[in-house]
Every structure is written in structure tokens, then in C-alpha cells.
Amino acid sequence: MGKLLKKASIYLTLFVGGIFVAFPFYWMLITAFKDGKEALQFPPTLFPSNLHPENFINVWKTIPLPTYFANTLIITVVSVLGVVITSLLAAYVFARLEFKGREVIFVSLIALMQIPLPLYLIPSYMLLSKIGWIDTYLALTVPWTVNIFSIFLLRQFFKTIPEEIFESARIDGANEFTILRRIALPLAKTPLTAIIIFNIIGGWNSFLWPLIMTDSDFMRPIQVGLAYYSRAETTNYPLLMAASLMAILPLLILYLIAQRYIIRSLSFTGSKY
Numbered sequence: 001m002g003k004l005l006k007k008a009s010i011y012l013t014l015f016v017g018g019i020f021v022a023f024p025f026y027w028m029l030i031t032a033f034k035d036g037k038e039a040l041q042f043p044p045t046l047f048p049s050n051l052h053p054e055n056f057i058n059v060w061k062t063i064p065l066p067t068y069f070a071n072t073l074i075i076t077v078v079s080v081l082g083v084v085i086t087s088l089l090a091a092y093v094f095a096r097l098e099f100k101g102r103e104v105i106f107v108s109l110i111a112l113m114q115i116p117l118p119l120y121l122i123p124s125y126m127l128l129s130k131i132g133w134i135d136t137y138l139a140l141t142v143p144w145t146v147n148i149f150s151i152f153l154l155r156q157f158f159k160t161i162p163e164e165i166f167e168s169a170r171i172d173g174a175n176e177f178t179i180l181r182r183i184a185l186p187l188a189k190t191p192l193t194a195i196i197i198f199n200i201i202g203g204w205n206s207f208l209w210p211l212i213m214t215d216s217d218f219m220r221p222i223q224v225g226l227a228y229y230s231r232a233e234t235t236n237y238p239l240l241m242a243a244s245l246m247a248i249l250p251l252l253i254l255y256l257i258a259q260r261y262i263i264r265s266l267s268f269t270g271s272k273y
Contacts, residue, residue, distance in 0.1 A: 032241040039237040055242040068225040076203035082145020091154030139213040150195040157191045
């Protein structure tokens with residue numbers, strides 16, 4: 001009986017917690033289909049009296065969403081590809097190659113993770129301005145093609161692979177790049193999945209950096225574009241919620257498609273590695 005009550009209390013807690021987590025998304029969804037008057041009604045309604053799907057059409061016509069989505073997609077794809085390449089190379093070097101000062105350099109990289117983004121925004125802006133990168137894709141992508149946490153995660157994984165595997169490959173005449181490509185890379189699917197997912201989410205939701213580094217509307221990603229739109233439509237909650245729903249829809253689709261891999265990658269990041 002005690003075990004049954006304990007299990008029931010756990011499920012009840014999870015159910016209540018799930019409601020609290022899901023309710024803001026539900027509220028955003030129903031508000032996106034309301035009209036302006038009903039969205040401000042008190043007490044609020046839990047379901048629209050009349051559906052207004054034209055809110056999404058109005059948003060699409062009002063702001064350049066295709067441009068925002070295209071910019072966000074470019075930023076996300078380029079930065080994720082860059083992170084995967086640089087993390088694989090750097091992690092393998094720090095995990096498997098011996099050279100003077102290796103640990104000092106690695107610890108220095110880890111220390112850089114403690115520096116908050118606002119602290120280096122101004123120096124970064126001054127540097128990128130001098131080389132003419134402001135309001136370009138270069139400013140929005142190149143600085144984010146390296147991710148220290150991704151290097152750390154892969155390096156810790158590579159250190160768990162037995163050294164005998166690498167020595168056998170070297171005896172067979174394989175160079176380090178071949179070992180990385182044919183041995184280390186196939187074994188690193190789980191941490192790579194975690195890295196790709198984290199960086200896709202980070203790239204899609206990037207706000208502060210592109211807000212500072214862009215001047216023109218046609219260079220803004222979706223989150224920055226919606227921020228400017230919200231200033232113009234501060235009280236038009238249905239349109240704001242419709243725009244927000246369209247912004248997160250690609251991530252929701254990604255989650256539904258790759259749910260199994262996402263759960264596996266999250267489990268990996270909480271493991272001993």
C-alpha cells in the first residue's frame with residue numbers, strides 16, 4: 001500500500017507539474033486565435049468563442065517573416081556546422097594528442113565560459129565594426145562557430161575511448177585525421193547529437209548578439225524581428241501570440257521528429273562523461 005501511495009504521489013506531482021509547464025503554451029495558442037477584444041476580456045476565456053485564423057495571415061503580411069526565418073536558418077545552420085567541425089577537431093586534440101601546455105590551454109578555455117555575454121559585447125562590436133562585419137552574416141555566424149562547452153563535452157567522451165583502439169589504428173598506418181574520421185566520429189554520435197540539438201536551439205533563439213550586431217531589418221533573425229514587432233503592437237495580443245507561435249513552431253516540429261534522440265542526448269549530458 002505504501003509503494004502504491006508513493007507511486008501515485010509521484011505521478012500526481014508530475015501531472016500537476018506538466019500542467020504548469022504546458023499551460024503557458026496553451027494560453028499562447030488560444031490567444032493567437034482570439035480577437036483583440038476577447039484577448040483583453042476579464043475574466044479570461046479558456047477557449048476562443050470564435051476562431052480567428054486570419055491573425056496568422058495578418059502577421060505574415062505585416063512583418064517580413066520569410067526574411068526573418070531565412071536569416072535565422074542561415075545563422076543556425078552555419079553556426080551548428082562550424083561548432084561540429086571545430087569541436088571535433090579541438091576535442092580530439094585535447095583528448096588524444098600530447099603537446100606542451102595542453103592542460104593549461106584547455107583549462108584557460110574552460111575559464112572563458114565564465115565570462116558573461118554582456119561583458120564582451122562592446123569590445124566585440126568595436127572589433128567587428130573595424131573590419132566591416134557589422135550588419136552582415138559574418139558577424140552573426142563566425143563568432144559562434146566555436147563552442148567551448150561542446151569542445152569540453154566531446155573531449156570528455158574521447159577520453160573514455162580505450163587508447164588501445166587508437167594505437168591499433170596507428171600501427172595499421174592511419175594518421176590522426178583518419179582515426180578521428182573513421183573511429184572517433186562514429187563512436188561520438190550521442191554527444192554529437194546533444195551538441196547539435198543545443199546549438200540549434202541556441203542559434204534559433206539568439207537575441208542579444210544579433211540585436212547589437214544588426215542595423216537593418218533585412219538582416220534580423222526571428223527573435224529580434226519579433227521584439228521590434230512587439231514594440232509596435234504592444235496591446236494586440238492575438239497578433240503577438242500568433243507571431244510567437246510561428247517563431248517556435250520549427251523547434252516544436254524538430255522536437256516531435258527527433259524526440260527519441262533529444263531524450264537520449266539529454267541523458268548523455270547527465271551521465272558521468
